[in-house]
Amino acid sequence: MTIPRSPRRLRAGRAATATAGLLATLMVAAGCSAGGTQSQAGGEPQEGGDLVFLIDSLGPTWVPNNSSISSFQGHIWGHLTDKLVYVDENGTVSPWVAESWDQNEDATQFTLKLKDGVTFSDGSPVDAAAVVANLDIWARGDVERGINPIGLFPKTYVSAEALDDLTVQVDFVAPTLGFIPTLGYHGSILISPETLAAPAEEQADLANDIGSGPFVVESWTEGDEVVLKKRDDYDWAPEALDHDGPAYLDTLTYKVVAEPSVRTAAVQSGQAQVAYNPSPQELEFYGEQGFTVAAPRYLGFVNGYAINTQVAPFDDVRVRQALQVGIDRDEILSTVYTDDWLPAASFIQSNVPGATDHSDALVHDPEAAAALLDEAGWVEGSDGVRTKDGQRLSFTLHPNPYLATSQAVDELVAQQLAELGFDVDIQAYDVITFGERVSFANPSIPTYEVTRSFIDAGTVAGVLTDAENGENWFNVGQSDPTLTELAQDVATATTTEERDPVLDELQGYVLDRAYFVPLTQIAQRLYLQSPDVQGVTYNGVAYANYYTAWLAE
Amino acid sequence: MSSTTNRSAARRAYGRYAVRRLAQAVAVVLLAYVFTFLVISVLPGDPVSNVLRDPQNNFSEQEIARIVAYYGLDQPIWVQLVEALSRFVVGDLGVSLRSNLPVSGLLADVLPSTLRLAGAALAVALVLAFAIAFGVRNLPAPLARPLRAFPSLFLSVPNFLIGLVLIQWFSFQLGLFLVIDAESLLATFFAAVALGIPVSAQIAEVLIANLDHEARQEYAAVARSRGLGRARLFTAHLLKPSSLPVVTVVALTVGELLGGSLITETIFGRNGVGNLVQRSVATQDLPVLQAVVALAAVVFVVVNLVADLVYPLLDPRVRLDASPARTKEVSA
């Protein structure tokens, strides 16, 4: 590994930083509110250079299907592999390895046309046969060989077939409007069929995992670092990225530094170029110092509570509605977050196609909340906590361990609700215990804090009720006919034109019944970058793409 | 003692004793392996389903159950234990549930880094301990007395705090080393300082106590009365007998170094055994944890065995003092 700079050069770099400071801050402000893509105002792209990206962890296994693509490893896979389609931060789907696609009328059969001349880094072609092999393993896995399926791949998948070298036909048992967008999701990475046929133990060695992306593995150490180098013959980037041919950067190193403060301080002192997941409160400071801060939003649900409607006190719709208007979302934004975060306007992020603005339903109104609680029969006691029939108005929040700011947000919510007469307890668990004890529709879990990305709004239909193995987030089962019907209509829609009005109605209904209490739009992936780093792009799941990036002098 | 028969009898007895010690050592390592297995198995859940339950993964419980069965994690605990143990005794450490990579390879990757760190930390600890002990005996009282408090202070500071402060000053402020190049000489040195400071305290305490003790002995008084200077008395007479017990203390602090490396490696971003433990604990990667605990037990047992066998050879007085118990045991 090449070690970037000597301390002397570092100081020179800092002087330059100071002059560029103001400009960079302006750029950040402009870039982030636009949704994450940074301004390319850094002059002409420079060839060459080595970028060091400090990351919290490198995840568990590198067996492609089994890896935690949703968190850290997605960064590496995104540079090693390509996908069939590209989804940008606004949810717009555009061609990548699939040049074009068609669907039949009821959205049960799709035909993909592949780009010619795309090759894996071992020289084998990315042809129809390879795509079929990938689709099969995404949908079914190979449990006998220790290969998992990809959890979010449509369960309606029947089969895929190569019609010719560059044409693939895919069949589903039911309308699957989400299929094409899912191909742009972080799990749908194209891997060479030879790798896919290897046993799990071999796939677990990242060096054996062959993709067709703009970078290849130069070296890696388990749990420590991955060094990628650019592939010189790469020439099939998505058009949406505005860049052809090989990457500008020579190498891209992902290095594990577990301590968040050490990551940011290392970038501040010029030892690395990018720190992942800095703490949000520090962003303003670093922004003022001229560092680039990026908080791109992913497509998905907003950060908020899915309420268990069968658990007291939330079995009364008025208490849920009191919660809905009793939370001061602006205070959360101004205390825990910075201006890079946006208020929630629905229970899905506003960049998701089909999301509509319902912020009227989410305005902070403590008087209305108090009135709702009075009406529901909850009377304030001497200690400030409301009671009804001897029961205290109390419940427990479980901060989501997958979101670093979740605890601070919950502490603040508890503080706000205390003023309304709620007694809110906070019980935080680590990732393992959280997985064991906290789940949707669990009688001892009144609220589940949601952080989940998706690529197509159709996903929403699968979580609302328990129909069709639904996740039953609000524990209403199918007892609410309006909700059941709306969910059904979203699931079976065959065009987005048909689906959008239903989605709008659904969002209004869920918020009005206070099944879901949004907090803020979520920016789960945060990046602190040296001002030298230019031209970074962010996709629909908020991963930074350094294929288009370069290092300015 | 000097007769040949006596000596060969003693040698035979010593042989029997050594064999028994060795058998005990092996038993301790095996039991440590079993112990780890039982402790981890107390908690329901396993690394495989924990990863699958990540809400982003969207798996159904049936799918999770099928995958868990592939790893044999649905078997009763004792079946899993017998399987793991029968692999372990032939030297197969199994495959990591978290990374799907062989445990032996994972350990081989991280061991050199930890050995370098622990070795350097031990060196730092010894130098520091001897320096403090020297200062305590040779500096004028106003300086020496506060110096006596150092070991106690070192033992009262959380070692992560030392690490954080060192990184803040020497890497971020002074730029002496890069945190992203954790294996560089200076980075290793500062990590070793963080790890070595609490260990030095234990060594220094024993050393100072022994020096105080030796200084009160008759021979020291005689030497002093012959006009020997303080420093000369220290180096020529007191140091050697006082440092011998350090051998035993050092052997006991080996465990401390391995345990402390968990925190130090995390702070300094070193990819060592401690870091591997951290990753494995977070995901309950049983095969890796068992292997690390067994390895730590092996190191501890071997080092102490060596220290125990070497010690009497270094200090003839100890052989006289300590041998009655041993002789009793051997002859019993």
Next chain:
Amino acid sequence: MTLTSISTGGEAAPPPAPATAAGGGPQRRGTRLGPSRARGILARLRPSVLLSFAVVAVVLAWSVAPTLFTSYDPAVGVTADFFQPPSAAHWFGTDHLGRDVYARVVHGTASSVTSALVAVAIGLLVGGFVGLVAGFVGGLVDVVLARFVDVLLAIPSFLLAVVVVSALGFETINAAIATGVSAVAVFARVMRAEVLRTRSSVFVEAAAVLGANRWQVLTRHVLPNASRSVLQLAVLQFGLSILVIAGLAFLGYGDPPPASDWGLLISVGKDYPLAPWLVYAPAIVTVATVLSVNRISRWLRTTD
């Protein structure tokens, strides 16, 4: 029988670990002085011992009646006042939600002290019992227990604590239990050694000859005599436990906020390098407490 049991203890790891940590066997030899000399040492060291007792007294007062020492609520802050450096209004500054750090340290004392006490209690009770049985019953029981203790001793105590806490779940009480488990071996060793020493002493043998039964020997002679070294070890372990629990919290194995355990305060504070007082304030309190406790333990040793 007796001979075997002595030897199994003697050969596993030469001098008992706690004695070494506490200053070593040889030192004990060295400090066993004439009464007048001991009194002289006491007189010379009094100020630091007094100061140590004062610190411990303050800590205990904080844990019993935190509200007497601060008027701020540790859990509710003024969000507009976040990240204020130490000042007259906020002695230790404020944190990311505008909460008073001094109030959080004071209110966190009870939890820190309790966790350390739980850890010491587990080590003392389990380890003490194991050591007592091993030393008093002897024979096969001693051999088996000695192996068990050897296993615990062979696993680095912090590694052991991490493994145990990962099995129990990451909460402060579990971190305390894990710390206690990792101290079992040390207590067992000291207790066993003390029991053997007392048991073979002249007056106990005399009592046995005079017809005292085993229970009387145990309660009247063995336990009182063994308790002094064990007590001194317990005090030392109390300080050590605070550090170990803080270390576990640092690695993320404690209760997450809003609990305000000292170790957790440091651990959460380290994520905000721009507000260093979040680390230094609880760290200084921790160091002062542990230092005082260690000082007291040492003083106890010199007065025996």
